[in-house]
Amino acid sequence: MGLETLFAPERVAVVGATERDGSVGRAVMENLLGTFDGETVPVNPNADAVLGVETVADLTEVGDVDLAVVVVPPSIAIDVVEQAGEEGIENVVVITAGFGETGSEGAARERELREVAERYGLNLVGPNSLGVIATGVGMNATFGPDMALDGSISFMSQSGAFITAVLDWANDRGIGFRDVVSLGNKAVLDERDFVRAWGDDPDTDVVLGYLEGIGEGRAFVDAAREVTQDTPIVLVKSGRTEAGAHAAASHTGTIAGSEAAYEAGLDQAGVLRAENVQELFDSAEALAGQPLPEADDVAVVTNAGGPGVMATDAVGDAGLSLASFSQDTLDQLGEELPETANIYNPVDVIGDADVDRFAAAIDTVLSDPGVGAACIVSCPVAVLTFDELAEVIVEQQAKHGKPVAVCFMGGDSARDAQETLNAAGIPAYFDPARAIRSLDALREYRDISTREYDPAAEYDDVDPDAVREILEEAADRGETRIGVEAMDLLSAYGIPVPDGAVVDSPDEARAVAERIDGDVVMKVVSPDILHKSDIGGVRVGVPDDEVAATYDDLVQRARTYQPDAHIIGVQVQEMLDLDAGVETIVGINRDPQFGPLVLFGLGGIFVEVLEDTTVRVAPLSEREASEMIDDVQAAPLLRGARGRDPVEESAVVETIGRLSQLATDFPAILELDVNPLVATPDGATAVDVRLTIDPDEL
Amino acid sequence: MGLETLFAPERVAVVGATERDGSVGRAVMENLLGTFDGETVPVNPNADAVLGVETVADLTEVGDVDLAVVVVPPSIAIDVVEQAGEEGIENVVVITAGFGETGSEGAARERELREVAERYGLNLVGPNSLGVIATGVGMNATFGPDMALDGSISFMSQSGAFITAVLDWANDRGIGFRDVVSLGNKAVLDERDFVRAWGDDPDTDVVLGYLEGIGEGRAFVDAAREVTQDTPIVLVKSGRTEAGAHAAASHTGTIAGSEAAYEAGLDQAGVLRAENVQELFDSAEALAGQPLPEADDVAVVTNAGGPGVMATDAVGDAGLSLASFSQDTLDQLGEELPETANIYNPVDVIGDADVDRFAAAIDTVLSDPGVGAACIVSCPVAVLTFDELAEVIVEQQAKHGKPVAVCFMGGDSARDAQETLNAAGIPAYFDPARAIRSLDALREYRDISTREYDPAAEYDDVDPDAVREILEEAADRGETRIGVEAMDLLSAYGIPVPDGAVVDSPDEARAVAERIDGDVVMKVVSPDILHKSDIGGVRVGVPDDEVAATYDDLVQRARTYQPDAHIIGVQVQEMLDLDAGVETIVGINRDPQFGPLVLFGLGGIFVEVLEDTTVRVAPLSEREASEMIDDVQAAPLLRGARGRDPVEESAVVETIGRLSQLATDFPAILELDVNPLVATPDGATAVDVRLTIDPDEL
Structure with a gap:
């Protein structure tokens, strides 16, 4: 069942609605009665009306509603949800806390809640959720203090407090949202469901998320990958560091997967990963407001040399490059600008430039077909107000349809102008580096949206029965580790062995x-x-x-x-001639969230001392396998560095692909190391193998 | 001559003062007449008075002044400066542009200006400067639109426009300054002079700078090193990237040194390097307002789990660690907080905490002797205002004297509270990562201020005459490259050769x-x-x-x-047994700004493929040489990785030290590569050498 009616209900029931001061039930009622386009029905057997609205005693009497918001105590919440199911209500938001986050009794209660919801096929948000906001129908079904402004960003968060913080701040900055969901304990609906729903929603331009864990990693990768072809997803996944992961685990009770798995999985999913809150919203503003650049070449136009250099440095730090202008552009700038100006990129219109000179330069550089995007930098000067320059920038951006970011280096004097720009979807900051980074987020997402995903590598000439036999024999002997005697296992999956x-x-x-x-x-x-x-x-x-x-x-x-x-x-x-080849390592590992991972690196010091390895979530395509080789710093050693013949890279790629298939076919293989896989100009041969199995998965 | 009178003049002359609308001469006069504690004397032979102040015709008539601000056209500026010298005026700020920044004619004029200034021993700022601000005497001797607020940050910038931008923004944020200098073309006074002056100034707590180039790198290192023992220096050095360096060169006309040299030099100088404007001022605010942490262990106190995890991640990203509380602290927190709270770090006082509960938790963690610093995180909640929490934090910080940073995750509702905190010198931001980074800047500077600098390595048993002879012989043969035949040159400096x-x-x-x-x-x-x-x-x-x-x-x-x-x-x-050793590379290089550099890395793939090398500005101490080995990723290979005997590291260190001495003694050596220097458990031997010389330097 889709989530359309969750975000566009016509009638909403609040089970546990009350007038008691400071109660969650009152806060939800007040919020819903505030701006919601539809009808709000308080459910309370002990009151005739709540805040002037007539109540019903329970959900059997409520008639047709699309959404039930549950704020009753945990002890009766499950019964309420069961009743919602019986009454055919599609969507339930359980704000009630006291479930999985509170220990084993709560966890048992949460399992029961999930069973009930699944029995009735309910779209259940929470429990332990702040609620849901849908600006499309003016609905604030949360107990938080703020409603969101209208916008095209849909936002989910595993922390309800973070939603209240973001709304407080975003309302102040004029940043609007489409849907906002506090995920709570994710007993039923999780990040994957919302990513999919927002991917299908024509009014969501960007999906944002704050997550502390991702439930089924591989399934998330597949869902997100589809969405990110059309709609960008930007996530803060916290618990990145060891200390953070520990804190996240004790906060949410979820077992965090490894950071390496998250990094690989989110990258394979096409998700833009923000490291902090500022990055999250800077990326979101750019993606929601600006078109994607067709070229990586940025033009910088400034009225001050120093800040122009800062912007240029930031271009160098990012995945962007400084545009080289065409001769036409240079000629034109030469005519428009005084002699002391710099017509080469970064263009310096110099401090005495009025708004017309600035506008002419912006128009000229944006007309250059080689320019993909522009960054406009201005310091406070007597001959120009930020406000008039902002108008010109909005005009020029609209005229050329290329992405623009702005750096207005002022305090109060720049505030209104920044708001003018933001209202037109143009990012504007004090710091040149921040402006350039928002252009870089556009570039990064353009690369993602044009990615081609191949199907997972699958080879027909494999013999799963032979592998199963080897694994079962080991299990029968009571062994969980298998060494060289498992070379036949590799052979069975078509990996060359001596x-x-x-x-x-x-x-x-x-x-x-x-x-x-x-x-x-x-x-x-x-x-x-x-x-x-x-x-x-x-x-x-x-x-x-x-x-x-x-x-x-x-x-x-x-x-x-x-x-x-x-x-x-x-x-x-x-006996192989090891000197003729390069020792590599290929392995399989398992992550609690993402399942099978495939690892690649060069052998010896590269793995042991330099830790120069890379990881992907399996199954993976040959294209992804091939990118793993690009990932390692030592890749040139496979490609003919220092006068050696390059190895047959496709043989290494194929081995990675075959191991990915093996890892996917046999969950019983917990760990497997081919060390070394010797790569030569003629192929790749697995010389030694070691694996650990879990007999219960056989 | 010190710069005391430049920043605390009693009488200032403005040469070129005028009432003409929009002129620089008028702007400077207006600024000086605004808040300057001393007397301002306009110098203009064609007017009786300027803005109501009686003029003098030229500097011969002005009497005792401490500072002359020069805004006359470039053609007569030199004469004015000469007159200032003759009249015994100590300080001159040349605002006039049209010197080195405008081509060869201007460059000639600038050389002349420097000669005049040096002849009279003038402290000359500029030319092409925005001017100088000294809040200690209320002096705004610039033509910019804003005066700075009072504060303890002294700030120099190679971009005048950047100063106007920073003041506009800082005044709005309530950030104050001690002295502000627009360096202009740095014909006489440069960054080194100001760093030294502010290092001696008891009222300057932090030195900030925006630089596009550093004139005499090594001398700057030595000056800054001394200052940073007591006063932190934070710099944005732009032109970090290739594109940025090119832009900086065309902007200022200076030849930029290599980024590697800047990175090494600024690090050796103990300078904190900011990558962008936000980092520059975030670090400055923390350093100006907070004490240095005695331990790296941070306590996080939050009323929301998610943002607590974000802060913890940021701790992991920084050079900090999450504090482990003593049993006493845990017991105390257990008593103060409800059962559902988390007493382990990050401490979660949970969303219903009022200001007293928050205060108790902050007091308790700051009392833990193992806690070096605290980060307080709050989301908007009904039971607590940011304002009351800010008061408590100011109190607790003052009580314990440990550094504190704050993350108030709100918009408008947090603004006043943030101002309260900023006024007490406590950094406060929306983003937890930014709050933690300001604590990390304190940690970083504490490490710098406690650094011990040893004198440069100097060995007595060297034979410079022998080296000179080898170099001269090559020069006589008309050769600039010398190969293995220069092994004797290494021997002469005590480096073992076969x-x-x-x-x-x-x-x-x-x-x-x-x-x-x-x-x-x-x-x-x-x-x-x-x-x-x-x-x-x-x-x-x-x-x-x-x-x-x-x-x-x-x-x-x-x-x-x-x-x-x-x-x-x-x-x-x-014939050496190369298999018994590890091949390293030690080299000498020359940077246009920093002079001799010493390079170290492991040989073969480590240099050629992985580019795993490190650089220092010579001369360096054995301690610094030893840190070079720590710097390279492959260092474990010298230290017994993979079952080998560790090499005699002190022999490698000594070789680096001897090469540093050689590089310093012989400017004629442009480049020198010892490749390989074979390090074994018994020592280090130079097997091959190649060098390039500049006969003109002999």
Whole structure:
């Protein structure tokens, strides 16, 4: 069921409405009676009327309503919700607190609430919610002090207090909203539902959110990815740092996923991530008010050199570039500006420029087809008021349809002018860096909206049955860790491994070695011995005629080292020329929120010392796998740095894709490390593997 | 001569004073007649009085003045300055433009101006300056529209327009200043002079600056370093990015140094560097108003969970940590707060907290000896006004003397409260991240003020004469590049090199090889052949009996490759076991502003692919050299990562120190690369060297 009627109800019931001073029930009633276009029905068996409106005793008597707002005590809230379900009410906002946020009893109550809501297919917001605002119908179904102004930003927050703070501030700044939702405990409806609903809403231009956790990460990625093709999503996901994650967990009771998973997941979802409140709203204002730039090249027009340099620095810090003007533009500026002006970007119209000179320069640079966006900078000067310049900027922006941001470097004297600009959707700040960053948010979202998402990599030539057999055999042996003996598991998913086998007798060992061209590598195989090299359990370059004796020696060493170790046998493996390749690491991991993750990095010091690795949420496309390689700093080493032949990158990409498929197919694989995956100019080969399984997921 | 009389004059002359509407001369007069405690004397031979004040014809008639402000046309400005010098006037502010900023003629005029000023030992500000403000004597000797409010921040700016912008905004925000200087073209007085003067001024608490370039980098480092022990300096140095540097150069006409040099130099100077205007003033407000924290551990007290998490994230982003409270504190909070509150950091007093509960919690956490600073966060709630909470915070901050920052998450409703806090020197913002960052600025400056600066590393056992001889020989040969033949130059400065010599006959080669234990490395030596290995000009592991033949072969190859190459001979060198060590790179470079720089990094991929290097301005102490090693990401590889023996780090440090001394002693060395310097557990040895010299500096 869509959420249209939640945000555009005609009749709303307030269950628990009351006139008691300072009560939530009164606050909700007052807010609804304030500006709501529809009808508000107070539900209270103990009063005839609330604030002059006739009550009904309970929801069975209320008739057709689209939304029930529940403010009764937690002990009876579930019954009320059940009644709403029975009466066919589609939407319920549970403001009542005392659920999952208060300990195990509350958590049990919340589970019950969810069951009831799911039984009736209710759109349930909360519990423990501040409520919902929908400016489209003038509805303030919250107990907060402020109604939102009209606008095109839809906003959800996991913190109700943050909504009251934002409205207090936004009303002051003239920033309006379409819908505002306090998510509360997210027992039923969560960020994914609202992202989808707002993605379908033609009157929502930007989706904003403050989240402390995301429930089902992968599903959110898929939902958000679709929405962000047309509608930008900007999120503050708090709990980014270790301390913050701990604080978020104790605040909301949710288990936070890892920051790396959030970073990867939100990026894959096309979500713009704001680090703080200022960034969140600066991005939102730009996205709601300005068109997207067709080019990254920014023109700066200033009446003061220094601030022009500051803006230029900010262009360099951002993903933008300073436009190089066409000769036509330079000629035109040359005619319009005095000799002491600078016609090159940043254009300095100098301090004695009046509004006409400024306007001419803005018009000229915005006419240059190479200019994607403009930043206009002005200091207070005697010959020009900020107000008249603001008018000109609004005109020029409308004329050219290119995004513009403004830096008016004044205090009180700039206030009205900034409001004029904001009213026209043009961001305006004191700080040049902030103006440029809002242009950069537009650029970033343009890149997202033009992204092409390929389907997840899927290979037909995989053998899940073989993998299942290996995993089940290990589980049957009571083992949760599997080492080199699982090379066959990689083979089953089409990942090249060196020729070889795990054998359990000297004769078999010799037979395998004879089949292999050249000397072999031999490793003792035991789930109980993790660091084989340390006990001399690995031999490199064993010639055929020493294989049998080496077998006995390796087993003997293992037994001496750890008499009770379970020794599966010895791996006999083709010897690869490691010097010809680059050692990489590919792995699988699991996040509590996002599920399977795939990891990539270069081996050795790059992982261990420099921590130069990257992560994606699986499943992923080959395009995404390929971007993982771009992500690591050491990528040039795969691409022919220092005179080496470049490796066959597509083979590494394919291996990542196949592991992504494996991770998705087998939730029982908790962790898997292919270390190293040796990449050469001819391909990529997995030389060693280690994995941890959860037998319960088999 | 100090600058005391510049900032506290009793009599000021305005040369070029006039009543003409819109003129600079009138604006300066009006500003001075406004609030200046002293006497203002207009100088104008063509008027009897200006704005009601009797004029004098020229400076010979003016009597005792401490400061002459010059606004006459550039053609006569120099004569006026000369007259000021003759009359014994100490300070001159040249507002007149049309000097170095306008091309070669102006540049010549500026040189003349400097010569005159230096001849008379004048303190000259400008030319092309907006002027000077000194609130201590109510003096506004600028032609800008605004006077500054009283305060303890002294501010210099290379952009006059930026000063007008800052004053417009700061007056509105209630931010005051001590002295304000528009540096103009810095013909005589520059940032270094003002930093020193304000460092000595007991009424300046913070020095702020907007600079586009720093004249004599090393001298600035030394001056600033001394000042920052007691007085914080915060600078925006613009032109950080390539585009910005280009814009700054075309704006001011100065050659910008490299960003790497600025970054190193300002860091070595103990300067806090702000990236943008907001950071500049946020840091300034905190430093001017709050004490320094004795511990990095921050307590967060909030009435809303979500914003508390945001603040905690910001703590994690900064160089701060979240305080762990003592048991006493937890017990006390347990008594003061309701059960649903969170007594662990971030402390959540919850939304129904009145001002007394909030105050108790703030008092308790600030009493915890482990807490270094506090951040108080409040959303708008019905039971509490921002105003009453602000009073409490001011009281508690004063009581405990620990730094506090505030986040009041409201719009209009928080404005007065923020002003109350600002008036008490407490930073207050909407955004929790911004509040935390101001605490972090205090932490950062505390670390700077407690820094110990050792004298530059200086070694007695160096032989400058030997170095000079090598450099002169090369210069005599007309060469500007020297290769391995300069190993002796390193030896002369006490840097270990492998045993060996450059020889010019097979016999000599054999003699050297016989002196050396084991096989040798042989390399052809020619300034014309840069890539010796490519032409087979290097042989490794040559046994004694092949040395003579190898000599002939190497020379033959060189001649075949490049018949006209000047071949100096062949280097015969002891063979080092490179596998036992880690290859590092140490180098010297020269920056147009900062002079000699020393560079350090690990060799090979670390420099070439990962660009993992660090730079310092020379000369540097061993402590600074040692910090260079900490700076590189790959440092763990020197410290025993991956099971290797750690190298003798002190040997690397000493080599850096000796190169710093070499760079300082010989300006003729433009560039020098020791590549590699092989670091082993027993020491560090320079295996190869290459340098570029400027014979004119010899």
